[in-house]
Structure formats: structure tokens, C-alpha cells
Amino acid sequence: MALVLLCLSAPAQALTLEQANVAVQDSIGTSFRWAYDSGKLTDDKVAHFGVGFTLCTMTAWAFDVDSEPGKVGNWLWNGAFWVAWELKDGLLQWENYGKVGGDGFSWWDLTYSMAGAGLAMLIWK
Numbered sequence: 629m630a631l632v633l634l635c636l637s638a639p640a641q642a643l644t645l646e647q648a649n650v651a652v653q654d655s656i657g658t659s660f661r662w663a664y665d666s667g668k669l670t671d672d673k674v675a676h677f678g679v680g681f682t683l684c685t686m687t688a689w690a691f692d693v694d695s696e697p698g699k700v701g702n703w704l705w706n707g708a709f710w711v712a713w714e715l716k717d718g719l720l721q722w723e724n725y726g727k728v729g730g731d732g733f734s735w736w737d738l739t740y741s742m743a744g745a746g747l748a749m750l751i752w753k
Contacts, residue, residue, distance in 0.1 A: 660718045663732035673740045680710065680744030688752050699749040703742075710741040 667673075684706045687693075693702050714737060717730025 659721070661721060661732035662718065663730075663734035663737070665734050665736050667736045667739070673736065676737045676740040677744035680706065680741035681748045682744075683709070684745035684748035685752070688748065694753060699752060703745055703749045706745040707742055710738050710745075713741075714738050 665672075684702060687706065688699070688702050691698075691702065693699055714730075714733045717737075718733030720729040722729035722731060
């Protein structure tokens with residue numbers, strides 16, 4: 629609720645990540661963190677692209693995807709997985725949860741993961 633009120637109170641202003649973190653923490657009662665990263669090609673981004681490609685290829689093989697609607701569905705299923713993964717990274721900080729946690733929700737990680745999945749479906753069969 630606090631996030632909605634914050635957005636409605638200043639529609640002409642963009643929220644800073646700090647304001648969004650506080651608003652989400654107030655509204656869901658837990659600490660949510662955004663990743664402070666960029667779209668610069670790093671080892672992490674290459675890993676997201678590669679794993680996105682591999683996971684999408686494996687699920688296409690496992691579910692025997694052989695049509696265009698099947699490819700889109702497989703890509704969307706992988707998208708749901710990666711959104712859930714990034715939400716997990718935002719909610720479970722690595723400082724508290726170790727290897728299970730993450731360094732925050734990253735739109736860039738999600739973008740690279742989905743780009744890898746998209747390439748996999750473009751070249752699939």
C-alpha cells in the first residue's frame with residue numbers, strides 16, 4: 629500500500645531505488661533489495677545469458693516443442709522462472725542466506741537471461 633501511495637503522491641517524479649526499497653519493505657513487511665548494477669557485459673551477465681539459453685533449450689527438448697506457439701510458450705515459461713529467480717534474489721539477501729540468496733532484483737540479469745532464452749527459441753528446430 630505504501631508503494632502505491634508513494635507513486636500517487638509524486639507522479640511526475642521517478643522513484644529512487646532507496647525510496648522503492650523503503651516502500652516495498654513497508655508494504656510487504658520484509659526487506660526487498662534492488663541490485664545496483666548496469667547492463668555492462670560482465671561475467672555475471674554472460675552467465676545469465678548462457679544459463680537462460682541452456683534452460684530454455686533443455687525445456688524445449690524435454691517438452692518436445694515443435695511449433696511456433698510452443699516456442700513462445702516455452703519462452704514465457706522460462707520468463708516466469710527468471711522473474712521468480714530475481715524476486716528470490718530481491719527477498720533473500722546473500723548476507724543472511726548464503727549461496728541461496730542474491731544481491732537484489734536485477735532488471736539487467738532478467739534481460740540477459742531472457743535474451744539467452746530468446747536466442748535458444750530462435751534457433752530451435
